[in-house]
Amino acid sequence: MKRLLILGGSDLQVSLIKQAKSLGHYVVTCDYLPNNPGHKFSDEYHNVSTTDKVAVLELAKQLHLDGILAYASDPAAPTAAWVCEELNLPSNSFKAVEILSRKDLFRAFMETHGFRTPKSKSFTSYTKALAFFNKIHGHAIIKPVDSSGSKGVYKIIKGTTFQKIFEISKSFSKQGLVIIEEFIEKKGYQIGGDGFLVNGELVFRCFGDIHFSKTNPLLPCSVSVPTLHSNDIVLKVHQELQKLLSAIGMKMGGLNFDVIIDKNDEVHIIEIGPRNGGNLIPELTEHCTGVDMKFYAIKSALGEDCSELAMKTESTYFSHYVIHSQKTGKLISVEKSDTLKQHIIYEHYNFEIGQTISKFENSSNRLGVLILKYKCEKDMLDIIYHMDEHFKFHFYEA
Template identity: 25%
Template sequence: MTEPQHILVLGGGEDQLPAYHEARRLGYRVIGVDRRPDALGAAASDLFLCMTTRAPDRIAAMVGHLDVAAVISPASDAAQESVAELSRLLGTPYQPAPDAVRASVDKGWFHTVLDRLGLPGYAYAQSSDEAELRRAAADLPLPVIVKPSDSSGSKGVQVVADPAALPGALAEARRHSFTGEVIVEEMLLGRHLSAEAFLRGSTLATIAVTERSTTGAPHMITTAHTVPAELTPSTEIRLRSMIMDICGELGHTDGPVNFDFVVDAADEIRFIEMGARLGGNGMPLLVRHAFGINTYEAALRLALGQPTELTPRHHRKTALRILTADTDGVLLGVDGTDAVRALPETVELQLFAEPGSRVHRYTQAGHKLGYLLLVADTHDALRAAQARAESLLRFRIEPATPRAASAAAPRSEELTEQIR
């Protein structure tokens, strides 16, 4: 009897979970890794390692006796260096390009790549030295944006409009940085967009350009993506060409890659960050509903050294709404799910939190409570459907504040959190 083959998936959150299911569907056993014992991946894996994804040597030692056919970590920048190291140690078919990994985990270094290519830049300073960052920030027009250089999911990201708030923002960003490096950037004005692309043989096999809504300042956390973004044909062509230039420079010839960028009033494109991996915030779900392409399967097949299928089956106007709460507390229940699922535009509603679980105000992407995917014929119809769904769906939350806890009998409105 042949030994069973395994796929190693780093991270066990909602954006990694579909990779567990796809891996099993393709006939592999799944080894999941996440430091949270209650991660979704714990129940979805055949073997679960409850530990950090950032210890490739230890992980390799623990799985060394098994036949590991591929290593993958969708959506997680923090795990990309481990994916590369584990792919090397375990000798799996796909080896990520070292510069693509570096550009994914070091925002300042990504800026130097843009500069080298002559792509439109903007002012920034990156350092682990607070005094240096303060001096650099003083030379930038306000507001500035302060971020950990190597984190993701909006952790520690803050827009600073008042110089007095700078030290606190620097400290908060540092708290979320693995290396202690913080980046201060000029705040770009314009439309926020993302691109979820997949390269094959140094060409763009597929790309979804999404219009992104955010919470706005101070945290700029993504709340929704709509595809296709309404770009002029010349902007779209420039975007594709810039993405190909960046990937070429980094040696990223095959595989998924995700970009955040801003398009200003003059249609200039400025890149904010990239990740040479599948996007987070449900981006592969959006691509599946919009184009009929399964990028989780394609990423797994690539990691396995197999041919990938990336032909679009259709082009549908699709919105992904990230469901969130306005308050910390305990989830009592979710109202309106049947009504939302019954809307003709709803193609998928996913909820991540069970009643009774602790939920958090949306101050970082990791606090999301679900994804709602809508499809319509026009952008107007999509917007109308989003508004309708939002009016129907309610997270009932018992707030965690002392004031609410001590209140004798809170009225039901006080327990009702509308999604935002």
């Protein structure tokens, strides 16, 4: 029996915790939310923040661990890498994980090492940020350098109330630091999905197309698989990811990708998360390919051999969909169409009738996740783009 510390215990980490237990491991969870649902399935829970590196290190020393895993959580990934490095446990280097976790460090690394990257710069000062933005011809994106879940991410154009947006974005950064990036016009869908490294090689990946919410055009609400980009583009993306991951020094474990193809078919890597994706992306991947990313995430974190993992072709059409509301209000009921019900193969909800739910402004407003299966591309896109007709929220009148 090996001892594994999982950083977090959210609803989307429950399946991982259960699987680690089913594999015969002693599982410890920690975060600062004792009522998180995952903790009731672990052998031990400790009220320690997953972003407090020193506290997690002290806890890990007491637990005599074989591995630490950050899964579907951006903020926990640097902590896991730092503590593992201190205790000589299996992990990528803290330096490599930190580069992927900080948008400013990631952009600087790409520029220094000759990778294609949008013109960008980081700021704490509004006046300096505005001066930089005014030099950009066209639109730009502003992001906190160290936030996740699309919190504080905005598209800015000339005439925008820049100072207000700057301050809001900055408020989501623990560093008090935002990055402004030149906006890239994409060709076709933005590419997303998960992958897995074994001995530095990207041995597996499953690319899909990202679809965005009507409430916020920068906030993803769905990934559909397979991607509709050509095989040539898919190969080009894979090669560019491998090249960048090798340069950074990533060696093992799960990854989450966000990639744009421009009008000239050039690849722009927007982000690489040094952990498996959230919102049930690993579960979506398993339905598409038969590859259980949770299984390999656990094995890798414990230093076990993952060399049998290999590419698998996606079968038929699948998507996930983040259930969300386009308005804030007190919920009376929900209504699912018969058409939608025919496509649902998994559903998870975290709302109750009678509660007040919030408009979808970032990932914290997620109300659930569906995994859906389709017979054809047309059916898939019809459901995704008309979900508000298939999944309806009914509210009390104000």
